Every structure is written in structure tokens, then in C-alpha cells.
Amino acid sequence: MNAPATRRARSSSTAVRRPGDILFNGASLGSAVLILLILAGVAFFLVMEAVPALTAPAEEISGGEGFFAYVWPLVFGTVVASVIAMLLGTPVAIGIALFVSHYAPRRLGNGIGFVIDLLAAVPSVVFGMWGMAVFAPRLGPLYEWLSQNLGWIPIFGDASATGRTLMTASIVLAVMILPIITSVSREVFLQTPRLHEEAALALGATKWEMIRTAVLPFGMPGVIGGTMLGLGRALGETMAVAIILAPGVFSWNFIGAGNATIPAEIALNFPEAAGLRLSELIAAGLVLFVITLAVNLFARWIVDRRAEFSGAN
Amino acid sequence: MSKRIDVKDLDIYYGDFHAVKGVSMTIEPRSVTAFIGPSGCGKSTFLRTLNRMHEVIPGARVEGEVLIDGQNLYGKGVDPVDVRRQVGMVFQRPNPFPTMSIKENVLAGVRLNARRISSSAADELTERALRGANLWNEVKDRLDKPGSGLSGGQQQRLCIARAIAIQPEVILMDEPCSALDPISTLAIEDLINDLKSDYTVVIVTHNMQQAARVSDKTGFFNLKATGQPGQLVEFDTTQTIFNNPSQKATEDYISGRFG
Amino acid sequence: MSIQTQTPQTPQGDVQRSRLEDVEGVVLSRVRPTTGRPALLLALGALVLAVVLRLGLDMHVALALVLSFVGYLGAVYAVYRHLGGPRVAVDQVLRALVYFAFVCAIVPLASLLWTVVAQGAGRAFDPSFLNQTMNGVTGLHDQDYAEGVGPFVGGAYHAIVGTLIITGLATLISVPIGLFTAIYLVEYGGRNPLSRWIRFFVDVMTGIPSIVAGLFAFALFVQLFGPRDAKMGIAGAIALSVLMIPTVVRNSEEMLRIVPNELREASLALGVPQWRTIAKVVLPTAASGLASGITLAIARVIGETAPLLVAIGYARGLSLNAFEGPMNTLAVYAYYMFTKPLSPAVREPSLERAWAAALLLVLIVVALNLLARLIAKMFAPKTGR
Structure with missing residues (x-):
């Protein structure tokens, strides 16, 4: 990884600056800086439109108890749904990625890899429609069973007959982020240097031991990155939740009616909103932005912390 | 502890492709055996069949027998995982595990094969293997640093340490110096010479001088034409192969009159 | 060869040859x-x-x-x-x-x-669905159709056109910015502070929830045009670009990084200027990966609903002007048909439209992916891998 540095040294020591070089360098630099400007713009305009809601007197906000009281149940619903989705989705995704990269025959693996790439691109509105039409009704009886047999666990309260619950939304979110995490993980698993795999095998490793020794450590930063990408997508996922979840007030019962998430709240109310309500929703969006930002920074920190031992030879 | 290897009529196939044909030889314990020959002649492939590493490639199979002290590697009750514990391997390019420290790298194989290791045994095995690989003095102060921070030659010796840490019967080396500079190469060659007193060493090399320097016996592999299977042309003491080969093809190759 | 004998004696005495299972403190686990x-x-x-x-x-x-x-x-x-x-x-x-x-x-x-x-x-391949808009279609038409008195009317023509226009605009904005940023990061920036910051902010941007991107575009256009006229196609394209740019940068950066340094060095060593090295060696080598990365980015945003719901509103009829008034896209169309049927009493025809739009969307995504593969194959360097 020190090659780029040598390259830079080489180019800066070049006496003649060719027009092509200047143009290319300029366009590259310009684009890079533009990205910073766009991001600054996102923050700036959101804050500007959110300020009225943040400064308005408490009784004018929906619910009448101020912005914080309005937004925290939404934050709770958003985080819970995403975390459940991540917990359900990640192990399965890693499993599929390993299946495709190391267990299935090469051709089958490639085929499945392609299908998974396709599914990563299936629009969320389609997932939402499927979840609502096919998945939620099937889960109704399961919730009934959970409520009857595991009802002492707070999250399994009275069951919703329609299945339009936070749990259903979470499971659909899990299915949605599955292809994303799988796709990223498969990519890094396939990139595991052959040499390292063979080194492990030559030491007398079984297949799983080889994966544990060579593949997983090599792929871990990528897998974490993919997981966080998935979590980020789940946090911000709007349509699936907006379609599936019958929104309601905060509740610990995840298999009954109740709860809502920030993005769904925005999507459901934005088209008819005006004035302060608009500002309220944009402020909620800002909160969502801050949450995803925090998740991202956390992911980055984890990946960086492992960087010392992940350097390529 | 080191063992004799008997190869009887071994044919190697990749799918329909006949890669190596009819190899028979006996490799003596506590000796260094070198395989030389032009690229693509199947010498590396053959080497890999000595610890069943060729099975990593889908469709690879062999016919014939490889006996280590009378036990057939390809017998019914033999698991490749167990074979590889007894027959260690060092690869063309140094391949320490990048996420592991030097010490963890040395112990990687031991940890795989042991249900439990006490920390004193771990320390002892690390030191012993690193000393055995002539690397101890260079790394003893930085055992917890990543193995990828070492120089190429040191990394390759680290890989040898990793291979000998599990106390194999045989060590296979697949062009272990091809990615190294001359000084590191010399260090490895010295090491091979030392290893001979404890292990059966089999080495594939592109470098004929290297074969002449380190080996007791040499096998010359060749193929009649592209698309034809590789064959063991001649197998004899290194002395004989380099000074008085019985085959014309060997003589041509040795004297550089090849192709 | 005399060097060999002169090298310092290795600590042979320390090396005790023994079996691993004999070492005290080691319990072997054999495999049968x-x-x-x-x-x-x-x-x-x-x-x-x-x-x-x-x-x-x-x-x-x-x-x-x-x-x-x-x-x-x-x-x-x-x-x-x-x-x-x-x-x-x-x-x-x-x-x-x-x-x-x-x-x-x-x-x-x-x-x-x-x-x-x-x-x-x-319904998806029914010409009347593909050729009609929802202009003037009401719940009454659906009820008539359900009772067998009237024909099936109302389609997604406007939504298909809107999808193409808005995604096309978003691609035109995102690809150059994203690709050049990736080139900057890999070829020029290296590890300097600016590229570290850019990488950081691209990561941040990747995490922007799609609906927030929509809110941003809306907020921006409210500032520019006032709250009543803020909803227009280009606002949607900008919202999609915010989502697309980081994907393009990340995918492209990864692909450019995979290009072996040896290739660059070989080209530079021949005296080829750096920009030509990038244009003629690096980019072609990475072309397959870049194409698939960009196509995947398009495929991802083409089905976005939330930001468009917020930024472009909902149009019932055809609108070709991205700079004025609401538009429609397949995803938004499917969402509205699914959740807000024209006739609450007779949902079936609206659901049919919703699923047909969903199917078209999925087919477009599949087609884009296949296209990426095809491009990748055509440009792939002719090596074994």
C-alpha cells in the first residue's frame, strides 16, 4: 500500500505538467470537493427547515408535549426494527456468503451470486408489498402461538391478527438487507488470498477451520462494513415499513399493534403536511440522519481499529 | 521420526486432463529430494499429491499409491486433514496469516490440531519452531507484531516455522525461494540443510544450482509435448543427475540445451 | 557454496525433535x-x-x-x-x-x-396499461370494470417515462462526479488529508437514509422556488444523486484499487503521462467492474420511492418537463396504487396496477443487471480470470 505514495512522488517530480494531466487532476479534485459541498448542503438545508419545529412552543407540536416527546417513540421504533433486522439478517447473510464462496460448486455459486446481486436491487416498495400481501398474514398464527406460549416475555404481548406489526416489519427488513450484506461478504470472502487458504489447509485444517483461520479474519472488516451498510439501510428504510406496519403509539409489544418508525412517519404524513408539521417531519428526518451518522462512525471506528492486522503483504 | 515415501505408479488428472503419468519413486527419510524440470511439467502438481493438497482444485484426482512408511495416503480410512498434519507444506510465496501476530502464526497449525495447549507449551513450541527455522533471534522481541511486517525472507522462514511447529514427518516445499532475494534464498537453503537432520524434505525448484546445492537426490520431470502428461524422466542421486545423467533429456536440460 | 559451511552454527542442540502429542500441555485432537x-x-x-x-x-x-x-x-x-x-x-x-x-x-x-x-x-404487458396514464381515471371506472360493464383503464405510461427521465438525470449528475472522485482518491489523493476527509464523508453520505435525501432536495427547492412550486422532477433527480454518488464512488474506488500497481508502474515506466495511464490502462482494466458498479447504482436508485414521494409529488398525467410540477415514477405509482386504491370498495384493479408496476420495476432491475454483465464481459481483459 505504499505504492500510491511513490506514484505521487513521481508525478510531482515531473518537470512538465501536461494539459491532460492538469485537466484530469482538476476534474478529479473538483468532483471530490463537490461531494463535500453537497453533504454540507444536506446538513444546512435540513437544519434550516427543521429550526421552526425545534424552536416552536411545546404545545404546538403534534402530541402537545414538545418535539422530544414527539420524536423519541419514533426513534425507539426505528432502532428496534433495524437492530432486530440486523440480528436476524447478518448470521444468515454470512452463511449464504460462505455457501456461495466456499461450499457450493463454483458454477452454482456464481449463479446464486448473480441472483443475490439482483435481489439487492429489488426496490423496497416491492418488498413492502410482498410483506403486506404474503408475509404478514402467514405470521399471524405464529404470533398467536408466541403470545400464548411465550407471553411472559414483554415483547410477545397480545398478538395482532393481521400480522402488521413491528416484528413483521423487522423480519421483512432482515430479508431486505440480506442481499446487501451477503453481496458485500461474498465479495470479500472470494477475495481471500488462495495462499492463505492453502496455508491453513496445509496445516491440517478442516474446511471450517480453514474458513475460521483464513477467510473470516480476512473478510471481517468487509463483513462489518456490509453489516453496517445493511443496518443503515434498515434504519432509513421507509417504504417497506410504511406499507407493512400499522402505525401506533409506543409499545413494548412487538407482535401486536403499535409503534412507528421515523422514515415511515415521514412518508405517511409528508404528502399532506404543511407549515409547522412539515418542519416537524424534516426535524425528525434530521434526527434519523444523526442516528445513521452515529452508526456509520461507529462502524468506521471498528473497521479502523482492526486495520493494523489487516494489512496486505 | 521422519519417514520414507514410496510412490507407486501415480497418475494425476484434472478432470479429463492427464497431468502427470506413471510416477514411481522412493524418497528416503532424513534427506532432501529436489524436483526439477521445465514449467508445466507437473512437478508442483506431483508435490501437492504428497499431502493431497491437489484436492483443493475441483476435479483433481489420482490413481496409484503414495505410501508413507507403508501407509497409503489415498487409502480408504485416511482423511486428507490428517495427512496434511503429517506432511507439512511451504509455498512459493510467503503466506503468513495477515491478521495474526508472529507468535500466533507459528502456533496456527498447533492450535488447529490441538484441543488444548497450555500457555507454557505454547511459548515452548513457538521458541522451538522459530529456532528451528533460524528466525528466533530476529523476532524474539516482537512476537506480538503482525507477521506481515517481516521481510520476504523472514516471512518465508516464519512459514517454515509454522510448518515445523506441528512436527510433521515430511516437509514439502514448492519453489520456496522463487519470490526471494539471493541473501534470503541462501538463508532458506541453509535452513533446508539443517531441517534434513530431522525431517524428510521434498523441494520443487526452478533453480538447478539450488537443487545441486541442497539436495541429496534429484528427480527430473519433463513432458514430451504440450498437452501431453508430465513424466518423471530420471530420478537418482543429485551427484549422478548433474554429473552423469543416464537420459539425454536430462543432460540437455541440465546443460541448458533445453527447448 | 563454501558460504554454507561458514554460516554460524544454528542452535541445533536446542531443537529437540519430538512428536507434537508428546509435548507437555498439548492435547491433540485427531480427525478420522x-x-x-x-x-x-x-x-x-x-x-x-x-x-x-x-x-x-x-x-x-x-x-x-x-x-x-x-x-x-x-x-x-x-x-x-x-x-x-x-x-x-x-x-x-x-x-x-x-x-x-x-x-x-x-x-x-x-x-x-x-x-x-x-x-x-x-397486467404488466397489457398495451393499454403501458400506453395510458391515470389522467381522468377514477374509482368509478374501477367499479365498472369489476362489475364487467367497463374496460380496464388507467396505466403507468407516465410513470415509466418519469422513471426514465428522473433516473437518467440522476445518472448524468452522479456518474461523472462519482467516477472522478474515485479517480482522485485512488490515483491522485493517495493518503493525503483531503482524500481521507473525502473518504470519510463519502462514508457518511452512504449512510444518508433515502428519505432524508428527499427531504434535503425538497428543503433546497423550497428555498429556491417557495413551498408551493418546490416539487418537480429535477428535485427528485438531485435526491437520487445524493444516494447514487457515494455508491458510485465506493464501487469505483474499489475497482480501481484492484488494478495491480504493476500495471500503472509498467505504463509510467514507458514514459506514458499519468492521465493517459489512467485513461488507457487503469480505467480499461477496471472497466468491467466500473460498469457493473455504476449499473448496480442505477438499479438501486431506479426503485427508490421515499425520496421521490417527498421531492416530486404525485402526478396523474404525463409530464415531460423535469423542471416544472410533479412527476411520477413506477415505484411511487406502485406505492400509491397499493396503499391508496382509487376505489376503497373495489381494490382489485388498483392492486393489479400496483403489482404490474412492481413487476416492470423488477424487470428493469434485472435487465440493468444483465446489461452490466454483458458490458463487463465485452470489456473484460482477456485473461483466464
Whole structure:
């Protein structure tokens, strides 16, 4: 990884600056800086439109108890749904990625890899429609069973007959982020240097031991990155939740009616909103932005912390 | 502890492709055996069949027998995982595990094969293997640093340490110096010479001088034409192969009159 | 060769040759050979168990499957521990988990695809659906159609056109910015502070929820045009660009990084200027990856609903002008038809439209992916890999 540095040294020591070089360098630099400007713009305009809601007197906000009281149940619903989705989705995704990269025959693996790439691109509105039409009704009886047999666990309260619950939304979110995490993980698993795999095998490793020794450590930063990408997508996922979840007030019962998430709240109310309500929703969006930002920074920190031992030879 | 290897009529196939044909030889314990020959002649492939590493490639199979002290590697009750514990391997390019420290790298194989290791045994095995690989003095102060921070030659010796840490019967080396500079190469060659007193060493090399320097016996592999299977042309003491080969093809190759 | 004998004597005395199992403090775990047959038999048994639980005890499908799988894992561990030892048992259990994960994922995903095709195929290729807009179509038409008095009217023509225009604009904005940023990061920036910051902010941007991107575009256009005229096609394109740029940068950066440094150095060593090295060596080498990355980015945003819901509003008729008034896209169209049927009493025709739009959207995504593959194949360097 020190090659780029040598390259830079080489180019800066070049006496003649060719027009092509200047143009290319300029366009590259310009684009890079533009990205910073766009991001600054996102923050700036959101804050500007959110300020009225943040400064308005408490009784004018929906619910009448101020912005914080309005937004925290939404934050709770958003985080819970995403975390459940991540917990359900990640192990399965890693499993599929390993299946495709190391267990299935090469051709089958490639085929499945392609299908998974396709599914990563299936629009969320389609997932939402499927979840609502096919998945939620099937889960109704399961919730009934959970409520009857595991009802002492707070999250399994009275069951919703329609299945339009936070749990259903979470499971659909899990299915949605599955292809994303799988796709990223498969990519890094396939990139595991052959040499390292063979080194492990030559030491007398079984297949799983080889994966544990060579593949997983090599792929871990990528897998974490993919997981966080998935979590980020789940946090911000709007349509699936907006379609599936019958929104309601905060509740610990995840298999009954109740709860809502920030993005769904925005999507459901934005088209008819005006004035302060608009500002309220944009402020909620800002909160969502801050949450995803925090998740991202956390992911980055984890990946960086492992960087010392992940350097390529 | 080191063992004799008997190869009887071994044919190697990749799918329909006949890669190596009819190899028979006996490799003596506590000796260094070198395989030389032009690229693509199947010498590396053959080497890999000595610890069943060729099975990593889908469709690879062999016919014939490889006996280590009378036990057939390809017998019914033999698991490749167990074979590889007894027959260690060092690869063309140094391949320490990048996420592991030097010490963890040395112990990687031991940890795989042991249900439990006490920390004193771990320390002892690390030191012993690193000393055995002539690397101890260079790394003893930085055992917890990543193995990828070492120089190429040191990394390759680290890989040898990793291979000998599990106390194999045989060590296979697949062009272990091809990615190294001359000084590191010399260090490895010295090491091979030392290893001979404890292990059966089999080495594939592109470098004929290297074969002449380190080996007791040499096998010359060749193929009649592209698309034809590789064959063991001649197998004899290194002395004989380099000074008085019985085959014309060997003589041509040795004297550089090849192709 | 005399050097060899002169090298300092290695600490031969310290190297005690012994077997690993003889070292004190080491307990070896040997592996005995096994076959896959017991696992297969057990899997059959587990399947039978699942069927019995489902049909015999009338258990929920999910429960029956989970229970029999847990039973299967236990049995596999026990059997293989006996046959091959603990290491083989763990290996087999993990294998079972990996295969199970695969099945777990395939079922819902297959169900999804099947549902979309089964529900959407009836209407999606109907010329009247493809050629008509929703202009003037009301719930009454749907009721007539349901009663068999009227024809099926109302389609997604405007939404298809809107999708193409808005996604096209977003691509035009994102690809140059994203690609050049990636070139900057890999070829020029290296590890300087600016590129570290850019990489950081691209990461931040990747995490922007799609609806927030929509809110941003809306807020921006409210500032520019006032709240009443803020909703227009280009606002949607900008919202999509915010989502697309980081994807393009990340995918492209990764692909450019894979290009071996040896190639760049070989080209530079021949005296080729750096920009030509990038244009003629680096980019062509990475072309397949870049194409697939960009296409995937397009495929991802083409189905975005939330930001467009916020930024472009909802148009019933055809609008070709991205700079004035609401537009429509397939995703938004599907959402509205699905959740807000024209006639609450007769939902069927609206649902048909929704599924048809969903199917078209999925087909577009598939087509884009296939296209990416094709491009990748055509430009791929002619090597074995």
C-alpha cells in the first residue's frame, strides 16, 4: 500500500505538467470537493427547515408535549426494527456468503451470486408489498402461538391478527438487507488470498477451520462494513415499513399493534403536511440522519481499529 | 521420526486432463529430494499429491499409491486433514496469516490440531519452531507484531516455522525461494540443510544450482509435448543427475540445451 | 557454496525433535475420515420430522422447521463426534448451518419473486396499461370494470417515462462526479488529508437514509422556488444523486484499487503521462467492474420511492418537463396504487396496477443487471480470470 505514495512522488517530480494531466487532476479534485459541498448542503438545508419545529412552543407540536416527546417513540421504533433486522439478517447473510464462496460448486455459486446481486436491487416498495400481501398474514398464527406460549416475555404481548406489526416489519427488513450484506461478504470472502487458504489447509485444517483461520479474519472488516451498510439501510428504510406496519403509539409489544418508525412517519404524513408539521417531519428526518451518522462512525471506528492486522503483504 | 515415501505408479488428472503419468519413486527419510524440470511439467502438481493438497482444485484426482512408511495416503480410512498434519507444506510465496501476530502464526497449525495447549507449551513450541527455522533471534522481541511486517525472507522462514511447529514427518516445499532475494534464498537453503537432520524434505525448484546445492537426490520431470502428461524422466542421486545423467533429456536440460 | 559451511552454527542442540502429542500441555485432537452420507440420512429424517410436526401436530411451518433443524444439528454433532471426532463434528455442524442459512434466505426471496410475477404478469404487458396514464381515471371506472360493464383503464405510461427521465438525470449528475472522485482518491489523493476527509464523508453520505435525501432536495427547492412550486422532477433527480454518488464512488474506488500497481508502474515506466495511464490502462482494466458498479447504482436508485414521494409529488398525467410540477415514477405509482386504491370498495384493479408496476420495476432491475454483465464481459481483459 505504499505504492500510491511513490506514484505521487513521481508525478510531482515531473518537470512538465501536461494539459491532460492538469485537466484530469482538476476534474478529479473538483468532483471530490463537490461531494463535500453537497453533504454540507444536506446538513444546512435540513437544519434550516427543521429550526421552526425545534424552536416552536411545546404545545404546538403534534402530541402537545414538545418535539422530544414527539420524536423519541419514533426513534425507539426505528432502532428496534433495524437492530432486530440486523440480528436476524447478518448470521444468515454470512452463511449464504460462505455457501456461495466456499461450499457450493463454483458454477452454482456464481449463479446464486448473480441472483443475490439482483435481489439487492429489488426496490423496497416491492418488498413492502410482498410483506403486506404474503408475509404478514402467514405470521399471524405464529404470533398467536408466541403470545400464548411465550407471553411472559414483554415483547410477545397480545398478538395482532393481521400480522402488521413491528416484528413483521423487522423480519421483512432482515430479508431486505440480506442481499446487501451477503453481496458485500461474498465479495470479500472470494477475495481471500488462495495462499492463505492453502496455508491453513496445509496445516491440517478442516474446511471450517480453514474458513475460521483464513477467510473470516480476512473478510471481517468487509463483513462489518456490509453489516453496517445493511443496518443503515434498515434504519432509513421507509417504504417497506410504511406499507407493512400499522402505525401506533409506543409499545413494548412487538407482535401486536403499535409503534412507528421515523422514515415511515415521514412518508405517511409528508404528502399532506404543511407549515409547522412539515418542519416537524424534516426535524425528525434530521434526527434519523444523526442516528445513521452515529452508526456509520461507529462502524468506521471498528473497521479502523482492526486495520493494523489487516494489512496486505 | 521422519519417514520414507514410496510412490507407486501415480497418475494425476484434472478432470479429463492427464497431468502427470506413471510416477514411481522412493524418497528416503532424513534427506532432501529436489524436483526439477521445465514449467508445466507437473512437478508442483506431483508435490501437492504428497499431502493431497491437489484436492483443493475441483476435479483433481489420482490413481496409484503414495505410501508413507507403508501407509497409503489415498487409502480408504485416511482423511486428507490428517495427512496434511503429517506432511507439512511451504509455498512459493510467503503466506503468513495477515491478521495474526508472529507468535500466533507459528502456533496456527498447533492450535488447529490441538484441543488444548497450555500457555507454557505454547511459548515452548513457538521458541522451538522459530529456532528451528533460524528466525528466533530476529523476532524474539516482537512476537506480538503482525507477521506481515517481516521481510520476504523472514516471512518465508516464519512459514517454515509454522510448518515445523506441528512436527510433521515430511516437509514439502514448492519453489520456496522463487519470490526471494539471493541473501534470503541462501538463508532458506541453509535452513533446508539443517531441517534434513530431522525431517524428510521434498523441494520443487526452478533453480538447478539450488537443487545441486541442497539436495541429496534429484528427480527430473519433463513432458514430451504440450498437452501431453508430465513424466518423471530420471530420478537418482543429485551427484549422478548433474554429473552423469543416464537420459539425454536430462543432460540437455541440465546443460541448458533445453527447448 | 563454501558460504554454507561458514554460516554460524544454528542452535541445533536446542531443537529437540519430538512428536507434537508428546509435548507437555498439548492435547491433540485427531480427525478420522467420514463421509457425507450420515448427514444426508439425518437430513432426510429431519425433513420427515418437520412434515410430521406440521401435519401431525398442526404446528406453524416456521416452528416445525426450526425445531427439526435444531434436532438435526444435535444429531449431526453427536453422530460425527462419534465417527470423526470433535473437530469433524464442528465442521459438519457449521456446514449444516451454512446450508440452512442458504435455504432460509432462498425461501422468502423466491416467494417474493414468485408473488411479483404471479400478481403482476397479468397486467404488466397489457398495451393499454403501458400506453395510458391515470389522467381522468377514477374509482368509478374501477367499479365498472369489476362489475364487467367497463374496460380496464388507467396505466403507468407516465410513470415509466418519469422513471426514465428522473433516473437518467440522476445518472448524468452522479456518474461523472462519482467516477472522478474515485479517480482522485485512488490515483491522485493517495493518503493525503483531503482524500481521507473525502473518504470519510463519502462514508457518511452512504449512510444518508433515502428519505432524508428527499427531504434535503425538497428543503433546497423550497428555498429556491417557495413551498408551493418546490416539487418537480429535477428535485427528485438531485435526491437520487445524493444516494447514487457515494455508491458510485465506493464501487469505483474499489475497482480501481484492484488494478495491480504493476500495471500503472509498467505504463509510467514507458514514459506514458499519468492521465493517459489512467485513461488507457487503469480505467480499461477496471472497466468491467466500473460498469457493473455504476449499473448496480442505477438499479438501486431506479426503485427508490421515499425520496421521490417527498421531492416530486404525485402526478396523474404525463409530464415531460423535469423542471416544472410533479412527476411520477413506477415505484411511487406502485406505492400509491397499493396503499391508496382509487376505489376503497373495489381494490382489485388498483392492486393489479400496483403489482404490474412492481413487476416492470423488477424487470428493469434485472435487465440493468444483465446489461452490466454483458458490458463487463465485452470489456473484460482477456485473461483466464
